[in-house]
Amino acid sequence: MTSPATSSGPPAGALLVARGIAKRFGGVQALSDVSFEIRNGEIYGLIGPNGAGKTTLFNVLTGIYQPDGGTFTFAGHPLSGLKPNEVARRGIARTFQNIRLFGNLSALENVMIGRHVRTRAGVFGAMLRDARTRHEEAAIEKRAFELLEYVGVARRANDLARHLPYGDQRRLEIARALATDPKLLALDEPAAGMNATETASLRALLEGIRRDGTTILLIEHDMKLVMAVCDRVLVLDYGKKIAEGTAAEVQKDPQVVAAYLGGDVALNLKGAA
Amino acid sequence: MKALFDTSKNPALVWAGVAVVGVALIALPFALASVGTAWVRITNLAILFVFLALGLNIVVGFAGLLDLGYIAFYAVGAYVYALLASPHFDIHLPFWVILPIGAALACLFGVLLGAPTLKLRGDYLAIVTLGFGEIIRIFLNNLSQPINITNGPQGVTLIDPFRIGGLSFRNTDTFLGLSFSGPIKYYYFLLAVLLAVIVINIRLQDSRIGRAWEAIREDEIAARAMGINTRNMKLLAFAMGASFGGIAGGIFSAMQGFISPESFILLESIMVLAMVVLGGMGNIWGVIVGALLLSFAPEILRYTVEPVQKALFGRTLIEPEVIRMLLFGFALVLMMLFRPAGLLPSATRKRELEGGRRES
Numbered sequence: 095m096t097s098p099a100t101s102s103g104p105p106a107g108a109l110l111v112a113r114g115i116a117k118r119f120g121g122v123q124a125l126s127d128v129s130f131e132i133r134n135g136e137i138y139g140l141i142g143p144n145g146a147g148k149t150t151l152f153n154v155l156t157g158i159y160q161p162d163g164g165t166f167t168f169a170g171h172p173l174s175g176l177k178p179n180e181v182a183r184r185g186i187a188r189t190f191q192n193i194r195l196f197g198n199l200s201a202l203e204n205v206m207i208g209r210h211v212r213t214r215a216g217v218f219g220a221m222l223r224d225a226r227t228r229h230e231e232a233a234i235e236k237r238a239f240e241l242l243e244y245v246g247v248a249r250r251a252n253d254l255a256r257h258l259p260y261g262d263q264r265r266l267e268i269a270r271a272l273a274t275d276p277k278l279l280a281l282d283e284p285a286a287g288m289n290a291t292e293t294a295s296l297r298a299l300l301e302g303i304r305r306d307g308t309t310i311l312l313i314e315h316d317m318k319l320v321m322a323v324c325d326r327v328l329v330l331d332y333g334k335k336i337a338e339g340t341a342a343e344v345q346k347d348p349q350v351v352a353a354y355l356g357g358d359v360a361l362n363l364k365g366a367a
Numbered sequence: 368m369k370a371l372f373d374t375s376k377n378p379a380l381v382w383a384g385v386a387v388v389g390v391a392l393i394a395l396p397f398a399l400a401s402v403g404t405a406w407v408r409i410t411n412l413a414i415l416f417v418f419l420a421l422g423l424n425i426v427v428g429f430a431g432l433l434d435l436g437y438i439a440f441y442a443v444g445a446y447v448y449a450l451l452a453s454p455h456f457d458i459h460l461p462f463w464v465i466l467p468i469g470a471a472l473a474c475l476f477g478v479l480l481g482a483p484t485l486k487l488r489g490d491y492l493a494i495v496t497l498g499f500g501e502i503i504r505i506f507l508n509n510l511s512q513p514i515n516i517t518n519g520p521q522g523v524t525l526i527d528p529f530r531i532g533g534l535s536f537r538n539t540d541t542f543l544g545l546s547f548s549g550p551i552k553y554y555y556f557l558l559a560v561l562l563a564v565i566v567i568n569i570r571l572q573d574s575r576i577g578r579a580w581e582a583i584r585e586d587e588i589a590a591r592a593m594g595i596n597t598r599n600m601k602l603l604a605f606a607m608g609a610s611f612g613g614i615a616g617g618i619f620s621a622m623q624g625f626i627s628p629e630s631f632i633l634l635e636s637i638m639v640l641a642m643v644v645l646g647g648m649g650n651i652w653g654v655i656v657g658a659l660l661l662s663f664a665p666e667i668l669r670y671t672v673e674p675v676q677k678a679l680f681g682r683t684l685i686e687p688e689v690i691r692m693l694l695f696g697f698a699l700v701l702m703m704l705f706r707p708a709g710l711l712p713s714a715t716r717k718r719e720l721e722g723g724r725r726e727s
Contacts, residue, residue, distance in 0.1 A: 156592060182594030190592075196585035199578075207582045211594025213575055217603060220574030221567050227574070234575070274594055 109134045109169060109278055109309050110155075110186075116163035117147075117154050117333075124150040125333045128164070132278065137300060137310045139324030139341070141317070143353055147333040148313045149191055152282055155311075156188050157181040169277060183211050187276035189267040191283045191313075197256035201247055201266050204255050205238035208273025241269040245299060261292045268299070278309045285316040297323055321345065329353065392558060396551040407550040411622060413662035414557040415615050420642040420658035421568050421651065422611025427640065428649035429577060430604035431584025433493040435636055436480070436500025440609040442507060442631035443476050444469035444616025449523035449626050450516070462529045466617045473613025474606045476503075481605030485598055488587075500636050507628040522627025529556065529621050536621070553622050560618070564611065568651050571607070580604055581649075645702055647709025656710055665695060 110132040117125040125147045132138045140148050153159045155166060157178040166173040168184055176184070187208075196204050213234055219227035242248040245265040250258055255266060264284050271279055284300075285293045293316060300323050304310055314320045320327060321341040329337040329344055331353040337344050344350055399406040423437045447469035451460045480499050484492055511519030528537040528549065536556075539548045571577045579600045582590035591597050620626050638661065646657025672687040702710075 158588065158592070178588075178591040179594045179596045182592060188592055190589065194586050194589040194592075196582050196589065198585055199581055203578060203581075207578050207590070207595070208593050210575060210579055210582075215575045217571070217576050217607065220571050220576045223570055231574070270593065 107134050108132065110311075111167040112155075112164065113167075114164035115151065115154060115161050115166070117150055117159060118162050123333050125154065125161075125330075128330070128333070128335050130328050130335065130338060132309060132311060133325075135304065135307065135309055136325040137304050137312060137323050139320045139327035140311060140313045140330065141315075141320055141327055141344075142330035142336075145332075146330040146353075148330055149282060150333075151330070152188060152280055152313065155181075156186060156280065179211070182274055182276075185275070185277035186280060187271035187274040187278075188280040189264075189271055189282055189284060191286065193263050193267055195255040195263055195267060195270070198254060200252050201242060201255055201258060201262075202235070202238055202251040204266055205241050205269050205273045206234050208241075208270040209234045209237060211274050238269075238273060241272055242266075244272070244302075245269040246295070261288055264288065264296070265299070268303075272303070272308070276308060278311060279303060280311040280313075282313045283315060284312070285314055285319050288316075293319055317345075396554045397545065400548065400551060404548060404550060407548070407554060408622075409663070409666045411550055411553050411557055412619075413659055414554075414561055415619055415622075416639065416642060416662045417561060417655050417658040418564055418611055418615040418618075419639045420646070420654045421564055422608045422615070423639050424568070424608075424643050424649065424651065424654045425571065425580070425611070426604050426608040427643050428654065429572060429580040429584065430601060431580075432601060432604060433489060433496070434605075434608070435493045435497035435633075435640065436503070437496075437608070437612060437639055438631050438633075438636040439480075439500040439503035440473040440476060440612030441616040441619065441635070442503055442628075443473045443609075444613030445620040445626050445630070446507060446517060446523070446616075447472055447613070448617035448620035449526050452527035452621070453523050454525050455518060455523050459527055462527075462617070462621060466614055469617040470610040470613040473609040473616070477605040477607075477609025478602050480609075481602045485601055497633065497636075500631075500633060504628050504631050504633075507631070517628075520628060522625060522629070523620075524625045526620050526624050526626065528624065529553070537624075550622075553618075557618065560614070565651065565655070572649075572651065576600070576603065584649075641699065645699070645709060647711040650709065650711050653709050653711030660710075664698070665692075668694060 108131040112128060112130050115125055115128040116123070128147075128151065130138075140151065142148055150159070154161045155173070157173070157176050157180065160175070168186065171184065173181060173184065173186075196207060199207070213230055215227045215230050219230075239248065239251060242251050245268055247258070247262050247265050247269065250262060255263065258266060264286075268279075268281065268284065271281075281300075285296055288296060297319055300310060300312070304323075312320070312324060324341055326339060327337075327341050327344045328335060329347070329350050331349075336349045336353060337347040339347070396407050396410070399410060419437070419441060422440075423434060426432050426434045426437070444466075448462070448465050450456055451458050451465045451468065452462070453459075480496065484495050487495060507517045508520055510517040511521075517523070528535055529552075530536065534540065534552075536552045537549050539546055540552075541547070572581075579590070579595045582593065582595055583597055583600055587597055619630075623630075639658075642658040642661045643654050644657070645661060646655065647653030668690075669687055672685075672690050673683055676683050676685070706712075
């Protein structure tokens with residue numbers, strides 16, 4: 095198992111700073127005092143047992159929930175109080191654990207919708223179809239198709255999203271998120287349900303996205319993938335941060351081992367994967 | 368949808384088809400008039416219902432917001448025209464001034480309905496919109512006191528017809544040996560507006576705005592996560608749909624010459640919704656077919672039910688009005704059983720990506 099990114103070293107500077115994030119649902123403290131920093135250009139892993147608060151953290155970050163405490167600072171600006179669409183406009187795009195594509199629209203249209211936030215045509219432009227709108231529309235289509243090619247779903251461009259095979263749906267969701275020109279791409283278990291071959295090509299895709307300059311926040315249960323692509327990993331358990339560090343550091347941490355296995359057992363991730 | 372207008376594939380055939388349909392549509396009112404002027408009026412009303420159905424399709428079909436009070440916007444448009452072009456206030460503005468006012472006011476009411484219902488979906492939204500439709504109708508019924516604005520249940524009479532220069536849409540004019548009656552003039556006006564409305568609808572659907580609406584319909588949370596301002600887009604859908612209703616109402620007012628709150632009951636809202644659902648939600652051509660079918664079917668039944676009974680039994684056993692609604696309801700139930708997605712369901716909208724095709 096190699097950890098590829100630390101050798102090249104991520105560019106300096108924090109893209110996202112989380113300070114003391116807390117979220118409570120009734121009597122359940124889903125997140126308490128979670129702080130971390132994601133640096134420009136890195137792949138930052140977020141792991142933890144089921145129910146640890148990973149997806150809640152995603153939802154708080156992307157404005158679906160408002161945090162009960164703490165702040166996010168993204169590219170130097172606070173994110174607090176922003177709605178999901180405003181967060182997307184600032185440059186955070188996400189995928190969903192239970193895929194949420196626009197099922198009755200074609201794959202291409204799904205990605206074209208991702209361009210919405212970076213384009214301008216209004217209702218009069220749509221009705222009059224002036225030169226500028228036509229030009230913008232052509233650019234949207236072109237960019238959407240390029241992204242489909244980038245993630246490898248171009249041959250299914252005209253199929254309805256719900257008719258795509260599972261792995262392609264995951265990839266399509268990534269293409270749709272990339273269409274918003276994000277600075278930070280937040281992926282919620284992209285490898286869930288994938289076989290080994292699909293996971294390997296997903297890994298190549300993630301590394302390609304990072305190489306092309308997009309920072310990635312990755313929730314993932316596939317430890318082999320996490321250990322392979324993540325520069326640094328944050329471990330959550332019962333809504334608390336229990337460890338942070340490189341993949342190699344984290345997997346040796348006794349608290350992490352205890353969280354995953356419920357006791358003082360040596361965690362051999364190479365074997366487990 | 369696009370293939371229909373894709374003249375690059377078979378230009379001669381397509382243009383020939385367009386020419387045939389065009390000539391047929393232009394000749395239609397004279398053919399109908401030879402059967403009876405009533406049929407021209409029926410056709411005009413059918414076209415008005417196509418407008419309404421296309422307007423509602425923006426809200427229900429594109430954005431996925433179930434609206435059971437749509438007829439209220441039709442009522443707003445109709446009353447704006449009636450009050451600004453009748454002896455009631457003795458104001459007589461020309462139609463090209465009133466129709467935009469009616470559209471704007473209906474649009475405002477659309478936003479007024481949309482704003483408080485932004486967080487509602489499905490059944491809940493349906494109930495609120497249903498209430499809204501009734502509120503408008505009851506207001507129209509009772510705004511005769513203390514100041515007489517709507518003239519209450521008596522309605523507004525002697526509404527001005529359309530006038531273009533000296534040409535009144537009420538009189539019959541003879542031109543090139545053809546007799547153009549009032550309904551025939553309205554027919555041509557409606558046909559022209561209908562063309563514009565269809566083009567606008569197609570363009571809206573196939574645009575950044577249309578895609579945003581469809582994204583909201585498919586998955587609102589994902590749409591927001593993709594940066595779509597769902598609040599503005601929903602309000603825009605309500606506003607656009609309402610404007611179409613407002614324009615249709617204005618034309619209705621002028622065509623009928625008389626309106627009363629009776630014309631804007633809940634059943635009318637349900638009828639327009641049935642047109643959208645029957646044709647195929649979100650499919651413009653399906654909605655048009657649905658609207659024409661549901662407009663003409665009752666009229667055709669009206670003229671056939673009685674003679675058929677007379678021929679079979681020698682007398683009228685069941686009143687035409689009763690059996691008409693019965694057959695109508697039965698047909699709708701069958702439709703829902705066998706073609707639940709509508710006559711022309713919104714098909715996989717295939718996009719021919721010229722650049723992409725070549726690369727792939």
